[in-house]
Amino acid sequence: MTVIRAIVTDIEGTTSSISFVKDVLFPYARHRLPAFIETHGDQPHVQHWLHEAAREAGIIEAARQEIVEMLLRWTDEDRKSTALKALQGMIWQEGYEAGEYRAHLYPEVAARLHAWRGEGLHLYVYSSGSVPAQRLFFRYSEAGDLTPMFAGYFDTQTGPKREPASYERIVDAIGERPEHVLFLSDVVEELDAARAAGLHTGWLLRPPLDVPAQPRHPAYTSFDAIEP
Ligand SMILES: CSCCC(=O)C(=O)COP(=O)(O)O
Numbered sequence: 001m002t003v004i005r006a007i008v009t010d011i012e013g014t015t016s017s018i019s020f021v022k023d024v025l026f027p028y029a030r031h032r033l034p035a036f037i038e039t040h041g042d043q044p045h046v047q048h049w050l051h052e053a054a055r056e057a058g059i060i061e062a063a064r065q066e067i068v069e070m071l072l073r074w075t076d077e078d079r080k081s082t083a084l085k086a087l088q089g090m091i092w093q094e095g096y097e098a099g100e101y102r103a104h105l106y107p108e109v110a111a112r113l114h115a116w117r118g119e120g121l122h123l124y125v126y127s128s129g130s131v132p133a134q135r136l137f138f139r140y141s142e143a144g145d146l147t148p149m150f151a152g153y154f155d156t157q158t159g160p161k162r163e164p165a166s167y168e169r170i171v172d173a174i175g176e177r178p179e180h181v182l183f184l185s186d187v188v189e190e191l192d193a194a195r196a197a198g199l200h201t202g203w204l205l206r207p208p209l210d211v212p213a214q215p216r217h218p219a220y221t222s223f224d225a226i227e228p
């Protein structure tokens with residue numbers, strides 16, 4: 001019998017709509033990125049991620065303006081760059097704190113997270129968004145502060161979401177065996193990687209997406225259909 005003790009969830013397309021991330025968060029950060037780098041670019045934590053972005057692009061020396069243009073291009077390409085995600089997270093903080101938006105959640109998500117916690121399951125997040133951005137997302141969610149629901153957060157500093165080794169690191173970090181962990185995502189390649197690492201998987205196909213007749217992973221249209 002399968003005993004699930006921990007659930008690791010993706011955010012975009014899983015707990016929350018792709019449109020909130022693409023149409024609200026990304027444009028907010030894109031619009032403010034040049035001014036943010038201008039005013040905060042000398043702070044060590046910002047400098048660190050600017051250097052990381054340059055390193056990722058294989059650039060040895062670049063003017064700050066070139067890095068900014070590259071980051072804007074990466075935003076448009078939805079590149080899952082750890083450096084870009086770290087910088088976006090810093091910019092989103094202002095928007096959350098000013099009440100410009102709250103993080104979207106599908107309607108059943110908050111109640112289901114509460115129910116799973118009540119059943120003693122340990123909950124974690126694994127998203128391409130940086131860990132600070134994930135904390136902000138759930139702190140300023142439409143359903144209020146959900147950060148007490150989560151025991152930990154993982155981002156691409158743990159590894160790319162399409163590589164089995166990332167999931168091996170996560171189960172090690174949370175002190176579970178993979179067969180006791182369920183990973184939820186909307187992206188089949190992420191689920192393939194998690195399964196290759198021995199985790200159980202749940203594929204979120206939110207309406208109006210169609211559920212294939214023979215899905216590659218157990219498929220759900222809502223968290224309410226999942227019975228861990
Ligand atoms: C933490 S909110 C922003 C999410 C984000 O930047 C992103 O790329 C979403 O990726 P996910 O891995 O959650 O699908």
Ligand SMILES: [Mg+2]
Nearest residue numbers: 010012013186
């Ligand atoms: Mg996703």
